[in-house]
Amino acid sequence: xxxxxxxxxxxxxxxxxxxxxxxxxxxxxxxxxxxxxxxxxxxxxxxxxxxxxxxxxxxxxxxxxxxxxxxxxxxxxxxxxxxxxxxxxxxxxxxxxxxxxxxxxxxxxxxxxxxxxxxxxxxxxxxxxxxxxxxxxxxxxxxxxxxxxxxxxxxxxxxxxxxxxxxxxxxxxxxxxxxxxxxxxxxxxxxxxxxxxxxxxxxxxxxxxxxxxxxxxxxxxxxxxxxxxxxxxxxxxxxxxxxxxxxxxxxxxxxxxxxxxxxxxxxxxxxxxxxxxxxxxxxxxxxxxxxxxxxxxxxxxxxxxxxxxxxxxxxxxxxxxxxxxxxxxxxxx
Amino acid sequence: xxxxxxxxxxxxxxxxxxxxxxxxxxxxxxxxxxxxxxxxxxxxxxxxxxxxxxxxxxxxxxxxxxxxxxxxxxxxxxxxxxxxxxxxxxxxxxxxxxxxxxxxxxxxxxxxxxxxxxxxxxxxxxxxxxxxxxxxxxxxxxxxxxxxxxxxxxxxxxxxxxxxxxxxxxxxxxxxxxxxxxxxxxxxxxxxxxxxxxxxxxxxxxxxxxxxxxxxxxxxxxxxxxxxxxxxxxxxxxxxxxxxxxxxxxxxxxxxxxxxxxxxxxxxxxxxxxxxxxxxxxxxxxxxxxxxxxxxxxxxxxxxxxxxxxxxxxxxxxxxxxxxxxxxxxxxx
DNA sequence: CTGTTAGCGCATTCAC
DNA sequence: GTGAATGCGCTAACAG
Numbered sequence: 001x002x003x004x005x006x007x008x009x010x011x012x013x014x015x016x017x018x019x020x021x022x023x024x025x026x027x028x029x030x031x032x033x034x035x036x037x038x039x040x041x042x043x044x045x046x047x048x049x050x051x052x053x054x055x056x057x058x059x060x061x062x063x064x065x066x067x068x069x070x071x072x073x074x075x076x077x078x079x080x081x082x083x084x085x086x087x088x089x090x091x092x093x094x095x096x097x098x099x100x101x102x103x104x105x106x107x108x109x110x111x112x113x114x115x116x117x118x119x120x121x122x123x124x125x126x127x128x129x130x131x132x133x134x135x136x137x138x139x140x141x142x143x144x145x146x147x148x149x150x151x152x153x154x155x156x157x158x159x160x161x162x163x164x165x166x167x168x169x170x171x172x173x174x175x176x177x178x179x180x181x182x183x184x185x186x187x188x189x190x191x192x193x194x195x196x197x198x199x200x201x202x203x204x205x206x207x208x209x210x211x212x213x214x215x216x217x218x219x220x221x222x223x224x225x226x227x228x229x230x231x232x233x234x235x236x237x238x239x240x241x242x243x244x245x246x247x248x249x250x251x252x253x254x255x256x257x258x259x260x261x262x263x264x265x266x267x268x269x270x271x272x273x274x275x276x277x278x279x280x281x282x283x284x285x286x287x288x289x290x291x292x293x294x295x296x297x298x299x300x301x302x303x304x305x306x307x308x309x310x311x312x313x314x315x316x317x318x319x320x321x322x323x324x325x326x327x328x329x330x331x332x333x
Numbered sequence: 334x335x336x337x338x339x340x341x342x343x344x345x346x347x348x349x350x351x352x353x354x355x356x357x358x359x360x361x362x363x364x365x366x367x368x369x370x371x372x373x374x375x376x377x378x379x380x381x382x383x384x385x386x387x388x389x390x391x392x393x394x395x396x397x398x399x400x401x402x403x404x405x406x407x408x409x410x411x412x413x414x415x416x417x418x419x420x421x422x423x424x425x426x427x428x429x430x431x432x433x434x435x436x437x438x439x440x441x442x443x444x445x446x447x448x449x450x451x452x453x454x455x456x457x458x459x460x461x462x463x464x465x466x467x468x469x470x471x472x473x474x475x476x477x478x479x480x481x482x483x484x485x486x487x488x489x490x491x492x493x494x495x496x497x498x499x500x501x502x503x504x505x506x507x508x509x510x511x512x513x514x515x516x517x518x519x520x521x522x523x524x525x526x527x528x529x530x531x532x533x534x535x536x537x538x539x540x541x542x543x544x545x546x547x548x549x550x551x552x553x554x555x556x557x558x559x560x561x562x563x564x565x566x567x568x569x570x571x572x573x574x575x576x577x578x579x580x581x582x583x584x585x586x587x588x589x590x591x592x593x594x595x596x597x598x599x600x601x602x603x604x605x606x607x608x609x610x611x612x613x614x615x616x617x618x619x620x621x622x623x624x625x626x627x628x629x630x631x632x633x634x635x636x637x638x639x640x641x642x643x644x645x646x647x648x649x650x651x652x653x654x655x656x657x658x659x660x661x662x663x664x665x666x
Numbered sequence: 667c668t669g670t671t672a673g674c675g676c677a678t679t680c681a682c
Numbered sequence: 683g684t685g686a687a688t689g690c691g692c693t694a695a696c697a698g
Binding site for chain 4: 008019023053055058060
C-alpha cells in the first residue's frame with residue numbers, strides 16, 4: 001500500500017535543484033536564496049509533496065514523537081494530565097503515542113519496550129507504583145523520562161507533582177480542628193508510594209500534631225473505584241468515623257452517595273474531602289470539597305520539562321512541585 | 334542522542350550469519366534452521382538487541398501505528414472510545430498516536446496531515462462535524478479511515494455508531510407516552526450532523542407519531558457543557574417543558590442540578606433522559622436514565638474494522654450500527 | 667548559496 | 683536454508 005508516492009527526489013528534479021536544497025527549504029534552513037526557495041516551494045505545492053517523517057526519523061534519529069504511559073485514559077484525573085501533555089507536545093511539534101497500562105507492571109514493561117523500539121524521543125510516565133523490573137528497564141535507556149502526577153520515592157527521575165504529604169496534612173488538620181476526633185483515611189493501594197508513603201504520612205503528621213493516637217482501623221485501603229466507595233458506609237460507621245480524607249474523586253463520590261443512600265447526611269453527620277478536584281466534584285450533590293491540583297498543568301509542565309530534557313537544555317529542578325489548594329464546597333462544614 | 338546502539342548488523346556478525354537471517358528470525362520467517370534460529374536468538378538476548386521500528390517502517394512501508402483524532406480525551410464519552418481503540422490496537426500489535434482536535438476544523442486538517450506524514454497505517458476519526466476542507470484531505474489519501482461514534486451523512490467512510498435517530502425517537506416516544514405534552518430537545522450544535530440530522534430527526538418523528546406539532550421553541554441548541562446545562566432551567570420552564578431529551582451526559586447533569594437547585598423535582602416535576610450512559614449517570618443524584626451505547630465497543634469495533642481495512646480484508650458493512658438500549662434510572666418516571 | 671555523497675537500520679528480492 | 687546486494691526517503695557533512 002503506497003501511502004506516499006512523491007518523494008523529495010521528485011520535487012528536486014521538478015525544481016531543477018538538488019535534494020539537499022529541497023531538504024533545506026523543507027527544514028527552514030536559512031541558507032537558501034529566496035528565489036530558489038520560492039521555486040522549490042511552488043513545486044512542493046504543485047506536487048503536493050509531504051515529507052516522510054519515517055525516513056526523516058531514520059536519518060536524523062529524531063521522531064518528534066513521545067511515548068505516554070498512563071494507567072487508564074478513562075480516569076478523569078489521567079485524562080486531564082494527558083490533555084495537558086498533548087497540548088504542550090503539539091506546541092513543540094511533537095506527537096504522543098498514548099498507551100494504557102492499567103497500572104500493570106508487566107504491561108508497563110512491554111509498552112515501554114515497544115515505545116523505545118519506535119524510537120520515541122522521550123517518555124512521560126504516569127503510574128502509581130514503579131516495580132523493580134520497570135526501574136531496571138528505565139535504567140537501560142538513555143531516552144529522557146518524566147513522571148507526571150507520579151512520585152519517585154527514590155528521587156531519580158524528573159517528575160512533577162504537588163506536595164501530597166503537605167496537602168493531606170493540612171486538610172486532615174482542618175477536619176480535626178472542626179471537631180472531628182475520628183477522621184478516616186480512605187485511599188488506594190498502600191503499596192503505591194503516593195498513598196503509602198506520601199499521603200499516609202501527611203495523615204499521620206496531622207494526627208500527631210493534634211495529639212491524636214494513630215488508629216489503623218481508620219485507614220481504609222481500597223481499589224480507588226466508585227463502586228467500592230458506595231459499599232464503604234457500614235465499615236466507616238462501625239469505627240465511629242465522622243469524617244474522611246479520600247484520595248480519589250470517584251471513590252469519594254461513591255462514599256458520599258453511599259452515605260446519602262443510607263441516610264447519613266453529608267456534611268452534617270459525616271464530612272468528606274477528596275483529592276483530585278476533577279470536574280466530578282462539581283457534578284455530585286452535595287458538591288465535594290477537594291484538595292485542588294492543577295491537573296492540566298501537571299501534564300503540561302511535565303511535557304515542557306521533557307522538551308528541555310530532549311533538547312539537552314539545563315533543568316534547574318527535577319522534582320517539580322506545583323501549588324495545591326483547597327476548594328471548599330459542600331461536603332465539609 | 335543515540336537511543337539505540339546495537340543494530341541488526343551487530344547481531345549478524347556476533348552470530349556469524351547474515352543480517353538477512355537475523356531479519357528472518359526477528360520476523361518469524363519459517364525458513365530458518367532451528368539450530369541457527371536458536372543461535373541468533375541467543376545473541377539477540379545477549380546483546381539486548383531491539384529492532385528499530387523506524388528503520389523497519391521505512392523498509393517495509395508499515396509503521397504499525399494508527400492515528401486517532403478525537404475532540405477531547407477529557408470528555409468521558411471519547412475517553413471510553415479511545416480506550417476501546419487502544420485495547421484492540423494493542424491486541425493487533427498497533428500503537429496509537431492520539432491527538433485532540435477540539436472539534437476545530439483547522440486543527441483537524443493539520444493533525445491529519447502530520448499523522449499522514451508520519452506514515453500511520455490507518456486513521457480513526459472522531460468528530461461531530463466534517464468540514465468540506467477535511468473531506469478533501471480525507472479524499473486525497475489512500476490510508477484507511479474509520480469513523481468512531483461519528484456519522485458520515487454522505488455515506489462514504491467506514492464507521493461505527495448506534496442508530497441515533499431510532500434511539501432518540503424511542504425515548505421521546507416513551508416520554509410522550511408517559512404524559513409529557515411538551516418535551517424539550519436539548520442538544521449540541523445543530524450543524525453537527527449527528528444532532529441536526531440524526532437525533533433531531535428522531536425527535537421530530539416521535540412527535541409526528543404522537544400527533545404533536547413540532548415547536549422549535551422546545552429545541553435548545555447548546556455547546557454541550559455542564560456549565561451551560563446548569564443555566565438552562567429558567568428557559569426550559571418558560572416554554573412549559575416538562576421533560577427533556579438531552580444529547581450529552583455532562584450537559585444533562587448540568588440541567589438536572591440546575592433544576593434541583595431551583596427547587597424543581599426530578600423526575601416528579603421534570604423528567605430528563607440523556608444519551609451517552611457514561612459512568613457519570615450513576616454518580617449524580619438522582620441517577621440519570623439514559624440511552625445506552627456500548628462506548629468501549631464502538632471504539633473497539635472501529636479499530637477492528639480498521640485492521641481489516643489495513644490488511645485489505647473484505648468488510649461486509651461499512652456502516653456498522655451497534656445495539657443501543659435504555660437504562661431506566663431515577664431521572665424519569 | 668548549492669550539489670554530491672554517504673549512510674540511518676532494516677526488509678526484500680535474487681542467487682547460491 | 684542462507685547470504686549478498688539493493689533501496690526505502692531523508693539528513694548531514696563535505697565540497698565547491
